[in-house]
Amino acid sequence: MILLLLLFATAAQAATIHTDFEGGRMGRVEEVAKDHFRLHVIGQTDQAGRNRQASWYYFRADGARGRTLTFDLVDLAGEYNYQPNRGAITRDTPPYISFDQKSWQAIDDAQYDETGPSMRFRVSLGTKQDRVWIAHVPPYTNANLQVLLRDVSRLPYVRVESLGQTPQKRDIPLLTIGEGKKVIWLMFRQHAWEAGSSWTGEGAIRFLTSNEPEAVAIRKGVIVKIMPMCDPDGVANGGVRFNAAGYDLNRNWDIDDPAKMPEIAAQKKAIYGWLDAGNRIDAFVTVHNTETNEYLAGPPDRTKKTRPLLERFHEYWMAGKTFAPSSPEPRVEPETTTSGMAGRMNVVQGLYAARQVPGFLIEMRIAKHPKLGGARPNIADRMLAGREMVTALWKALND
Numbered sequence: 235m236i237l238l239l240l241l242f243a244t245a246a247q248a249a250t251i252h253t254d255f256e257g258g259r260m261g262r263v264e265e266v267a268k269d270h271f272r273l274h275v276i277g278q279t280d281q282a283g284r285n286r287q288a289s290w291y292y293f294r295a296d297g298a299r300g301r302t303l304t305f306d307l308v309d310l311a312g313e314y315n316y317q318p319n320r321g322a323i324t325r326d327t328p329p330y331i332s333f334d335q336k337s338w339q340a341i342d343d344a345q346y347d348e349t350g351p352s353m354r355f356r357v358s359l360g361t362k363q364d365r366v367w368i369a370h371v372p373p374y375t376n377a378n379l380q381v382l383l384r385d386v387s388r389l390p391y392v393r394v395e396s397l398g399q400t401p402q403k404r405d406i407p408l409l410t411i412g413e414g415k416k417v418i419w420l421m422f423r424q425h426a427w428e429a430g431s432s433w434t435g436e437g438a439i440r441f442l443t444s445n446e447p448e449a450v451a452i453r454k455g456v457i458v459k460i461m462p463m464c465d466p467d468g469v470a471n472g473g474v475r476f477n478a479a480g481y482d483l484n485r486n487w488d489i490d491d492p493a494k495m496p497e498i499a500a501q502k503k504a505i506y507g508w509l510d511a512g513n514r515i516d517a518f519v520t521v522h523n524t525e526t527n528e529y530l531a532g533p534p535d536r537t538k539k540t541r542p543l544l545e546r547f548h549e550y551w552m553a554g555k556t557f558a559p560s561s562p563e564p565r566v567e568p569e570t571t572t573s574g575m576a577g578r579m580n581v582v583q584g585l586y587a588a589r590q591v592p593g594f595l596i597e598m599r600i601a602k603h604p605k606l607g608g609a610r611p612n613i614a615d616r617m618l619a620g621r622e623m624v625t626a627l628w629k630a631l632n633d
């Protein structure tokens with residue numbers, strides 16, 4: 235009886251790690267000591283087993299009331315565009331934690347060890363907290379998007395449709411807002427780990443559908459076509475940057491393979507179909523996240539016809555509170571990410587090569603941000619970035 239009670243008490247004290255929720259992801263868990271876990275980040279490789287990135291994890295610890303848990307994240311090294319790298323989890327990108335899965339806070343005091351590399355951090359729970367969620371950045375799942383779509387699809391000036399289905403039979407949504415003469419296409423979340431892209435998209439959509447005078451004016455002047463979730467399978471499965479068949483959805487725009495990449499096929503059909511029907515595209519924008527860089531890049535346009543729009547867009551957004559580019563000048567995309575190899579054009583490169591679409595690629599940093607007093611971007615900052623990005627582009631198009 236005493237032994238049983240002791241066993242029960244010991245079992246009750248062991249914290250447990252869980253990933254059985256949307257976007258949840260973690261590999262092997264080793265309990266190296268009481269309240270101390272070594273966590274193997276799974277990462278993801280492409281269709282050929284290359285370009286491993288370990289930039290997504292999302293898990294929950296249960297049964298940790300009033301205790302301090304120590305975590306070591308390991309298996310972090312990776313490869314990007316076929317070049318080895320130290321991975322996306324570095325001293326610049328410690329985790330975010332949440333006690334309610336809604337508000338998130340960045341941890342500052344993680345210890346990064348370059349030799350592994352590995353990252354150690356601790357989380358302390360109060361006596362009223364029994365569980366804690368931990369992720370690379372504040373998560374945004376298909377469930378978040380459903381709430382947004384439910385809210386905005388009621389509005390008379392918003393149309394929501396499906397462009398087709400993913401390999402795992404999820405819809406690929408398209409929103410249409412506004413009725414003006416000019417046309418903007420916006421694309422978010424081509425890469426599953428980049429949840430900040432989706433929060434930026436949510437901010438843009440909440441603003442564009444609001445009754446604010448500036449939003450009403452934009453809706454009168456422009457049609458905005460928005461692809462808010464380009465890799466719904468990856469987001470659901472806690473993937474990193476490849477779709478369910480292993481393909482990078484922001485590469486491969488120079489090849490056609492609807493069986494392996496139905497997402498790209500559906501997006502191309504919508505965009506080229508729009509142009510083939512005699513409509514215009516004044517600007518196309520895709521929004522991404524990266525570790526410490528931030529930039530706006532224009533299309534690989536040798537004629538330089540798109541240069542003035544690129545410069546105005548860059549300048550107007552830079553004047554706001556959310557965009558702090560790593561260099562003062564906007565970038566220009568090269569014609570491909572890997573020369574001499576098929577399947578290596580991103581969406582901006584592919585659309586320009588095929589139809590001279592003026593496309594722009596945005597990378598927003600997840601590390602400490604100069605315009606946030608050195609804090610790391612959180613959900614409200616991302617949403618404001620979406621609003622400022624759309625407003626800057628609108629202004630640039632009207633000069």
Ligand SMILES: [Zn+2]
Nearest residue numbers: 425428522523
């Ligand atoms: Zn990306």
